[in-house]
């Protein structure tokens with residue numbers, strides 16, 4: 001980081017070049033109305049921007065108290081800059097910088113669980129939003145039920161007043177509010193899960209009921225969990241981003257976020273305690289998010305995961321690099337047009353062709369270095385909704401799944417942990433150890449390897465391993481990958 005520059009802060013805001021947008025509202029008058037769990041780059045490039053727009057429009061009671069459920073790094077980076085940070089929206093046309101003031105406080109939950117609970121129990125807080133990634137729900141990805149054996153859930157069931165898990169915080173905060181006669185907050189999942197509100201409601205309700213049946217009944221009867229579809233591509237910030245952005249700002253920002261110009265947020269309009277006028281800042285408020293969510297998961301995220309595993313194996317570092325290989329671009333075009341598209345019930349007024357074209361364009365964005373390795377993380381939590389749900393529907397309809405099968409096979413090849421040149425792959429996944437052990441025991445035999453991995457029922461459920469319509473194409477694709485490598489496999493399947 002350029003050490004000679006002063007730090008971004010309320011004091012140095014005035015030193016920014018006039019063209020850089022910054023909070024025009026009086027930060028000292030902002031009240032906290034939202035608690036957010038999971039203060040990663042995605043939150044700071046997505047929901048926080050809509051809230052920053054609300055504050056700029058004078059809705060000053062909706063500032064965000066953000067919490068990290070694990071690492072102190074975001075708090076540490078932002079604490080000496082008054083929690084201000086830069087949003088950089090990048091495309092071939094250039095880089096647009098804007099300083100965001102929506103985060104008013106950052107709490108590191110493991111350091112101060114009581115502080116986070118106190119914030120969540122504050123009557124001024126009307127909404128709790130979450131971006132905790134798929135694994136943060138501590139659920140079984142295949143069934144969507146709470147994993148009661150998860151170490152964090154077990155810990156929270158035995159010490160509910162000092163929680164660790166997201167549902168542990170939600171349930172304890174709701175208990176405190178109920179005991180104090182304060183109406184519950186609305187809980188808004190902003191993760192890429194199907195029916196994310198319903199999924200969060202199911203796991204939170206189960207968590208609450210295991211502690212206390214009355215609390216369970218309260219969560220079931222009194223708490224709103226609207227579903228949302230969130231969309232913005234946000235690669236992890238790199239040191240090069242920090243240096244470039246700080247140089248352009250002429251002040252140092254220790255943790256800017258880098259994203260694309262595109263953003264979309266579709267929200268079910270169920271907020272009993274009120275909400276910012278999100279529709280005025282670009283969000284779509286609807287009755288039912290399901291068709292939007294399915295469309296996004298099966299087109300954007302399914303393509304992303306497929307490109308990530310195959311691209312990584314082929315030696316491509318980023319999605320844009322992978323897309324520059326025309327056979328990979330053809331493969332995901334076919335995945336969307338031939339395999340996933342036909343499974344969708346479209347949202348009202350959706351223009352499918354334009355949506356798919358825009359996705360290809362977004363994947364090609366040369367200004368985003370979105371690493372295949374980053375998207376490849378946590379595949380065990382992502383595959384069910386991204387690739388497997390669509391595959392199941394196609395198999396029932398008797399339709400082929402050649403490209404989906406290649407995506408699943410590439411994941412199988414990837415989680416073995418050794419790449420095509422014999423180098424180690426840093427596989428990040430809650431099931432990484434088990435997946436690696438299964439791969440080692442099976443060896444490089446497609447039938448044995450596919451058969452053993454399909455037995456992981458948290459991912460594939462009880463049905464797919466024994467379904468020849470699924471196991472057959474996956475095994476053939478894996479055989480091709482093991483024999484010919486990713487580039488040749490993609491060329492012959494696209």
Ligand code: CS2
Nearest residue numbers: 230231232233234301304375
């Ligand atoms: C990506 C998503 O990392 C991943 O798994 O597929 O984070 C993707 O960039 C977002 O869902 C885009 O909205």
